[in-house]
Amino acid sequence: MVNVLWREGWLKPLSTESLPNEKCSFCKNDFKDLEFVTSCEFCEIGILHDECHKIHITKNHKDSLDKKIKTHEEKRLHSYQ
Numbered sequence: 001m002v003n004v005l006w007r008e009g010w011l012k013p014l015s016t017e018s019l020p021n022e023k024c025s026f027c028k029n030d031f032k033d034l035e036f037v038t039s040c041e042f043c044e045i046g047i048l049h050d051e052c053h054k055i056h057i058t059k060n061h062k063d064s065l066d067k068k069i070k071t072h073e074e075k076r077l078h079s080y081q
């Protein structure tokens with residue numbers, strides 16, 4: 001069995017003027033039109049590219065991620081009882 005990470009399937013259009021940062025907090029490149037961006041749920045890094053977010057999470061938050069997966073597995077067990 002492998003764990004995959006589910007992302008909500010809706011898109012929210014935002015202009016860079018409404019963002020706290022106009023450059024990606026991870027790679028420091030400017031956001032371009034219609035790029036996918038997101039924020040980190042584990043820290044206050046700011047807005048970053050979707051691709052950069054994946055790298056950021058697996059690099060910096062492996063522990064939090066593992067914890068989250070465990071909590072989720074426990075919940076899954078309970079719902080069968």
Ligand SMILES: [Zn+2]
Nearest residue numbers: 024027049052
């Ligand atoms: Zn980036």
Ligand SMILES: [Zn+2]
Nearest residue numbers: 040042043045
């Ligand atoms: Zn983070």
